[in-house]
Every structure is written in C-alpha cells, then in structure tokens.
Amino acid sequence: MSDKNPKPPDYSSDSDFTKQWSSELSGYLNLDDDWPDDDPDSFVSCHVLTQDIQANEGGGSTSHEGSSSREVGNEHEKKEVRDRVAFITKSEIEIMDDGFKWRKYGKKKVKNSPNPRNYYKCSVDGCSVKKTVERDKDDPRYVITTYVGIHTHPSHS
DNA sequence: CGCATTTGACCAGCGC
DNA sequence: GCGCTGGTCAAATGCG
Numbered sequence: 001m002s003d004k005n006p007k008p009p010d011y012s013s014d015s016d017f018t019k020q021w022s023s024e025l026s027g028y029l030n031l032d033d034d035w036p037d038d039d040p041d042s043f044v045s046c047h048v049l050t051q052d053i054q055a056n057e058g059g060g061s062t063s064h065e066g067s068s069s070r071e072v073g074n075e076h077e078k079k080e081v082r083d084r085v086a087f088i089t090k091s092e093i094e095i096m097d098d099g100f101k102w103r104k105y106g107k108k109k110v111k112n113s114p115n116p117r118n119y120y121k122c123s124v125d126g127c128s129v130k131k132t133v134e135r136d137k138d139d140p141r142y143v144i145t146t147y148v149g150i151h152t153h154p155s156h157s
Numbered sequence: 158c159g160c161a162t163t164t165g166a167c168c169a170g171c172g173c
Numbered sequence: 174g175c176g177c178t179g180g181t182c183a184a185a186t187g188c189g
Contacts, residue, residue: 104162106181119180123161132180 085147088136095133100124102131113137124153 089096106119115135122129129149136142 101161103160107163108179108181111178117179121181 087145087147089143089145100127100129110134115140122149127153 101123102120103123104118105121107116108119109116113134114137117132117134120131120133122131129147131148132146134144134146136144
C-alpha cells in the first residue's frame with residue numbers, strides 16, 4: 001500500500017467515519033480528543049466486543065457451533081491483562097486511519113477463513129498497541145479489527 | 158536517508 | 174510425541 005492516507009471512495013465523509021471510530025475508541029482507550037460526534041447513526045455499523053472474544057464465529061454463522069464444550073464466561077488470567085477490543089466494521093477496506101500510525105508487521109493465513117489476517121503494530125514511541133485485522137469469511141464486506149493494548153498517547157497528529 | 162511495507166521462517170502453545 | 178495454528182521477528186525492497 002503506497003497510500004498512507006486512504007480515502008475510501010464510498011465514504012465521502014470519511015471524516016465522520018474516523019470521528020466515530022475515535023469516539024468509540026475513546027470510550028475504551030480513554031482518548032482525550034473530543035470529537036464532535038454529530039452522526040451516531042452513520043452508514044457504518046460498528047460492533048464492539050470487549051474483553052470477550054469468545055465469538056470465534058463472530059462474524060456470524062460459522063461452521064461448527066455444536067461444540068459447546070468450552071464455556072467462555074471465565075477470564076483467562078494467564079499473563080498480562082491486555083485489553084482486547086474487537087470491532088466489527090462494515091467496510092470494504094481494512095486500513096482506516098483512526099488517528100494512529102500502524103506498521104504492518106505480519107500477514108498470516110488463517111484456516112478459519114480463506115482470507116489472510118493482517119497484523120499491525122503502533123509505531124509510536126512508548127506505544128505498544130497491536131491491532132489485528134481480518135476479513136469476515138462469510139461476509140467479505142465486513143472487517144473484524146481487534147485492538148490489543150491501550151494507546152498511551154493521545155494521537156499522532 | 159528514513160521508514161513503511163512485504164514475504165518467509167521460526168517459535169510457542171495446545172490438541173490429539 | 175508429533176502436528177497444527179497462530180503469532181512474532183527479521184531481512185530486503187520501494188517509496189516519500
């Protein structure tokens with residue numbers, strides 16, 4: 001991708017799109033920026049699944065659903081308490097500038113979907129936030145963005 | 158010149 | 174014990 005600042009042709013008002021995202025993120029990432037959220041009902045559907053990514057079949061409708069052997073209500077306190085925020089966004093593009101700089105550090109093909117999964121990491125100094133972007137296998141027009149960690153900086157502006 | 162992006166390989170954890 | 178999946182890092186290249 002040679003385009004650093006992708007402007008989705010579909011979203012004429014990508015500004016609102018970004019604002020909304022930041023607004024959503026601000027609720028979890030504690031962003032100081034006050035976005036003039038004037039369009040809560042935008043054309044983009046953003047679903048937030050926080051702290052519980054049990055929804056492997058999150059995109060809705062996935063293959064095996066009968067295997068309910070493992071309950072997901074328990075928290076796995078194995079190592080660090082990384083904040084995981086999964087965003088299911090209805091968009092054709094997965095590269096959206098939410099106000100942070102992301103450096104792609106890996107691409108892996110998942111068996112659960114015919115599409116590869118992209119791994120991004122914040123390139124801001126002192127910020128160790130990671131982001132994983134994956135396309136829905138059932139609905140390619142949907143993108144699942146999972147944020148891991150909390151931004152320690154307001155924005156890269 | 159610096160940095161973002163890309164692909165491959167390696168490693169770790171878990172399942173069977 | 175071996176295999177598989179997922180995840181991360183490293184090196185190289187291209188572009189700004």
